[in-house]
Amino acid sequence: MNLCPSQSLVAACVAALLAGCSLMPAYERPEPPVPAAFPYGSPSDQRGAADLEWQQFFPDGTLRTLIAKALANNRDLRVAALNIEQVRAQYDIRRADRFPTVGATVGGTRAPGASGSSVTSYTAGIAFSSWEIDLFGRVASLSEAALAQFFASEEGRKAVQVSLVASVATTWLSLAADDELLELTRRTLATREDSLRLTRLRFENGVASEIDYRLAQSLAETARATLAQLQRQRANDLNLLGLLLGEPVPPEFQTGATTQAVRLPDLPAGTPSDVLVQRPDVRQAEQQLVAANANIGAARAAFFPRITLTAGIGTASSDLSGLFGGGSWGWTAAPSLLQPIFDAGRNRAGLAAALAGRDIALAQYERAIQSAFREVADALAARTTWSDQLQAQSGVVAAEEARTRLARLRYEAGAASYLDLLDAQRSLFTAEQLLVQTRLARLQNQIQLYRALGGGWR
The missing domain is CATH 2.20.200.10 (Outer membrane efflux proteins (OEP))
Structure with a gap:
């Protein structure tokens, strides 16, 4: 069938209308409102944390098994996964609106x-x-917004996984430190109880003063109180690990590792523009910004014929x-x-709400970027200082060990009082505790940096 020129023009116009047009603003990723470089960090061509799978970052087999259990059973992660399914269904509903029933x-x-x-x-x-017939892109804009929300829910699940992986590893290390401190405290308590028995005999025979006896008694009771505190702390850490795993942990559970033996890889900082956009929580905020931007197109289309x-x-x-x-x-x-001829300002209010929603989403995205920058900067700053503190604390332990050895020799030779020996033993116990806690803090800082750089979701 041949069409006359006027019919051809009408057909072309109809085809153009049926192709649809969008009133949605073009989306451009905002510039990150943070400095161009991290403090205490420098750009690197090494593999970034976001590309490093958690199985590669954590070398211990027991820890990897625990993380795998948590990823399979943790309820928070399960809720995040179910939320994806819910948002996916909502997107399917919006997408179906583009087709006739x-x-x-x-x-x-x-x-x-x-x-x-x-x-x-x-x-x-x-x-x-x-x-x-979506001539002005209203239905398409709503579908685009629903798709962005679906992507945001996926990034939200990844963010929950990142946090879960880091939490399991941190709690596992805390349990390893608990076991170390308990072993140290039990040895110290046994030594102090022996000293207390010896001092009691010396006091009863008039060789030692009551001050020496009471000081030995105080030190033994202090070690006993510390032991009870550490047992309570270990029980709490064990309960937290069970919550993260989504299943009970046996009371006799042992990590099979010490804070001294665990080694985690050092990570390059990279540049904020490359690193921060790899974090799932930042990508989630960006997808929510994309959704808010699409809602503007739907609000604008409401002014036109439907x-x-x-x-x-x-x-x-x-x-x-x-x-x-x-x-x-x-x-x-x-x-x-x-x-629309008269709607009492409903469409104008809808557009104003959509514009305000976009501005809110933009502010939230920028806030997510700034928070991520701070987390990375804090972790990088702590990495250097914890290394220095660990080295210094190791020196303190070595010095206190030498001091205790010399105090014992001087006491046995009669050149020093028993108070000097007990004071040296007390200082050594405190220094050894701080050494374990410092090693733990340094390892947890490495995990925090891995999480802050966006690692753990692969």
Whole structure:
């Protein structure tokens, strides 16, 4: 069939309208409102934390097994995964709005005829419900917003996984430190109880003063109190590990490692523009910004006409058996157009709300960037200072060990009092405790840096 020039022009216009247009603003990723470089860090060509799988970052087999259990059983991660499914369904609903709904219809009517007899008619066909022809991109914008929310939910699940992996590793290390401190305290308590028995005998025989006896008693009770405190702390850490794993942990659980033996790789800092956008929480905030940007397109399209189409095709017959044979075929089409004229400011308010929502999402995205920058900067600053503190504390322990050894020799030779020996032993115990705690803090800082740089979701 040939079309005249005017018909061709109309057809071209209709085709252009049916192709749809979008009033959604073009999205551009905002510049990160943070410095161009991290303090205490420098750019590197090494593999970044976001590309380093947690199985590669944590070398201990027991810890990797615990992390795998947590990823399979943790309830927070399960909720995040189910949230993805919910948002995916919402996106599918929005996407379905872009297509017509088709249904089969079958009906029959009986009505009185002209001569008093009844007339029966049967109909069957296919009907298209009210389908919005998305000329101005309203439905497409809503679908785009739903898709961005779906992506945001996926990034949210990754963010929960990052936090979970770091929490399991941190708690596991805390348990390793608890076991070290308990062993140290038990040895110290045994030594102090021996000293207390010896001092009691010396006091009862008039060789030692009551001051020496009471000081030895105080030190033994202090070690006993420390032991009870550490046992309570270990029980709490064990309960936390069970919560993270999503299953009970046996009370006799042992990490099989010490803070001195655990080695974690040092990570390059990279540049903020490359590193921060790899964090799942930052990507989640960006997808929410994309969704808010798409909602502006839907709000703008509300000012323009909305065209819907209802259509059907089918057959009618007075005889049910002849419905699909000799029935009368026909079709109907009922387009409608709604042009907003007066809505008491509803559309303007909707657009204002969408614009404000976009500004809120932008501020939240920038806040996520700034918070991420601070976490990385804090972890990098702590990395240097914890290394220096660990080296210094190791020197303190070595000095206190030498002091205790010399105090014992001087006491046995009668050149020093028992108070000097007990004071040296007390200082050594404190220094050894601080050494374990410092090693733990340094390892936990490495985990914190790994998490802050976006590692742990792969």
